[in-house]
Amino acid sequence: MQTSFDRENVDVAWCPGCGNFGILKLVKEVLEELHQEKRQTVIVSGIGQAAKTPYYIDTHMYGVLHGRALPVATAIKAANPGLTVIAEGGDGDMYGEGGNHFLHTLRRNPDIVHIVHNNMVYGLTKGQASPTSQRGFVSKVQVEGAKNEPFNPLSVALSLKAGFVSRVNIGNYSHAKEVLKAAFLHKGYALVDIFQPCVVFNQVNTYQWFKENTYLLEEGCDSSNFEEALKKAYESMPMPLGILYQRREELPTFEMHVRGEDHRPLHEVRHDHKKIQELFEKY
């Protein structure tokens, strides 16, 4: 399907068969179907194969440093609350290098969509374990297999009371689309962790593996039940797919805290020098 978000004349840097192609298509189609205005959309990404995605989508974009997309996206949303802001990157980028920012973005609750391509491996640096790699995953560095407890983004997000926590598998495209749409429509921070295979460096977690080790949450199951969601977040083999948790009542967002009802883009804000003068005269 052609969308108004297709960017022409770009040289896509991914390997043939990469799961990122599916996610690129997914994001563009969701934006299109939600009638999103591209001049009001900003995608911020860090570094990694996944973080190249915004270079291939025709919107505003800011390609930042490894792990730093979330603080940048949070500030953009505060500077101009009228924009739709997406932070996108891989598991190493968002959960490893940017782990601290992930924790504190959850606490801040900015109204952004957080898309994480989770392939359980480092692609750009050629095959090392990522924070989400399963125990035993062998690489040139983890020669005896990964020993550390895999990072569980869902339970971490839930423990900090994130308002929208979800996981999808790009192998199940229509389901992924449905969940991503819901994430965009959610007011407040929304996490969409997307399972995706790396066809070059991860021979373990393949399309087939993700298919076999995941299951879809039942339709109509109550996604507002926090305790249930927390339980499901810890399930493994198979791991649940879908919206684990979506809070019913809206909580104030970061930009509401720092901007109140004032939604002007900050470039329109000018301080009145008379007020500065008055303040100065008090000293």
Added chain:
Amino acid sequence: MTIDELKAYDGRNGAKAYVAYKNNIYDVTESPLWKEGEHEGVHFAGEDLTAQLAGAPHGDEVFKGFAIVDKLETPSSLSQTETQTEADLKSKLRSWYKRYHPHPMTVHFPIALHLFAAAMDLLFLFNPQEAYALSVFYTFFAATLMGLVAMVPGILSWWINYDFSSYRPFIIKLVLSLLVLLLGIINIALYLNDQMIVYHDSFAGLTYHAIVLFTGFSVIVLGYYGGKITWGNGSKPVNSGEKHQANAAAQALHSMAKESAQIPVNDQHVFSLLIGGPAGSGIDTIEKILTHALKASGYYVYSTKEYMSRVRGGSNTTLIRISDRPINAPVWEVDLSIALDESALEHMRERYTEKTLVLADVSENGTLPNLITVPIRERAKALGDRRYANTYMAGFIFGVLELELDTLLASIDHYFKEDNENIKAAQEGFKEGAAVEHYTLQELPGSDPKSVEALHLMDGTTACGFGFLAGGCTMVTSYPMSPSTGVLNFMAERSKEFTIVVEQSEDEIASLNMVLGGWYAGARAMTTTSGGGFALMTEALSLSGMTETPAVIYLAQRPGPATGLPTRSEQGDLNMAIYSAHGPFERIILAPGTLEVSIECGYLAFELADRYQVPVILLSDQYLADSMSMIDTVDFSQYEPGSYIIQSKKEYQRYTDVPDGISPRSVPGLGEGLVCAAGDEHDEAGQITESHQTRIEMVHKRARKREALLQSALMPNIEGNGDIAVIGWGSSYGAISEALARVDDPRLCHVHFEWVHPLAEKQLDLLKKYKHTVVVENNASGMFADQLKLHDIKVDKKILQYNGFAFFADQLAQMIKEKIKEL
């Protein structure tokens, strides 16, 4: 010299230009404002200006920059008394004159009447009718009469306002108006003798008409010279008050263009007071109350503090200095000291001289001869609460110094609203302090309530905060770290009134990344930090460089490495500020040394960042942040933030390769285009590229910004005319300035940098003319001296201090004396 001898120094024909003020004779020869011995066309060299200053648009601070060459002698005590009476009368008349200004009020009449008479006479000459002849005479008569009426207050004004100045316009006016008066009387006599002369071309008739026409012309000349006296020669620089949005930064830079000034004169009378006690004992409260009350007492006040990295206990001190003139530096040795406990006494002991009066809450006198035991804590407890120790001690100090109790009580009331207990404690302290017998106490300087009242007392933190407000800051994201946190607090406190997004970030990495997100989306964002935090920001600093996203970083230094001395001062992060972050890119580093410059630099940081799309680092330090001094009112309307963001067109490219390297910057949602910024090497559209040609083009494009931004470089501030340059930068300004005044050596001059990176050709050329250079720095290796050497500037000597203290003016003076012996 006497007033008569002074007259020879009128500044004309190559003579020196001296002026007297309050019995001091100042040399104003070099001042551009006193060319040919004239100031604004109304004041003249060779005169005593004491009385004239009251009518000037400025106070006596203008004399501060000039060297005193002699004292003005008065011939005898008798004539002094006479002069005094005359001065009193004059000053009374002056205030009367100011209220009723009789000369400007009456002078219109003769002018208008004489002109009218002349016009009527011309009519008559064309058409000789009786009606015209009559109106000529009556108007002329009235004009002559009113001329006399206007002359009397004119001469009075010449005396009381201008001291019978012999300035040419006065003489011309006097001679001409006397002539007009004389001719007027002659004409009236001629006419009354024979009214028919107007119709005849006899001698009398021709004289009559000639006089009427001549006086008509004369009043025009009189009016012209009257205007000249009031308005001067029109050579005064005109403040147009215009604002050029796009050139706001350039304009502000222009206003900072430095004029060569003199090293301050070392006759300043300063009194220094040092208070020491454990953290949490309320020294801060004493400082607040005392500085407020001392300012209200009419003193120029300065204060600074040094404290340990703990919330309770230890020994901290606050130094307060008062003077009859502006003051901006700490000293090591003090005149009066208050020790709130024994360890404070030990802590401060090395700063005492044989003259220092010490008031200490200690059990024994020990070995100090001038120590008076004051049981501060005991007295406070007796007054009801140990917290009253602060107000009790403030009262005690006021008592010892024989200052006005009411002024202190007003200050206490200002901080503790209607708190009778604190008032009582202060009264009690005052009574006891006044009763203390002391023989060694240094005399207090004179006070100047009128000048001081208009000034503002604040610390460097507050001044920087005002600068950032003026710079239009709309976002502050910081992780707290001493000594930078004060600015974060200042901005947070004003955030709701001024629409500023303030967020305490999880770490300094997030701080600067948020700042970049803010600027990318249109905010004017900044972060505040110290060395350790800045180290964490270096990666994002590099992102600012690559994506050409502006950023403002307030970096308040403290001694490192690592945690170092967290609450103390050093100028040790200059190298880090210049070199940190990977890859080459342009940045600007500003380092203010006074409150005025702190405000200016705070504003400029935002302007320069926005204009050149580079990170701007404002380097402060604990000393500057925590030291209070006085600042004149600043006109904030001159600090209009410029507009540098453009509305994008559909084909907009963020990194268009333009000649000056500064690609027009737009923000998301403003216009038809898309804003694509990339931390990877990119093409003009912001797309990742590995093309080696594009890489070269982009490296060159970013590097070209240096040439553009160097044009904004601020010239160093220069005081003195010597050929040995004592070079400093940033917060050491006040200490070097006072130290050089103390050294009082005409071979020296003070060159002070506020724009410390990148150094511009015009700054460096200026240094090349000096025979010797001595660089003064608050760090161990001489980082700025190294920068100068890199730019082929010879550095002869370095004076370095890295003990955790900023320079003390008295110690620095000694160091400079020693160092120049080695030259």
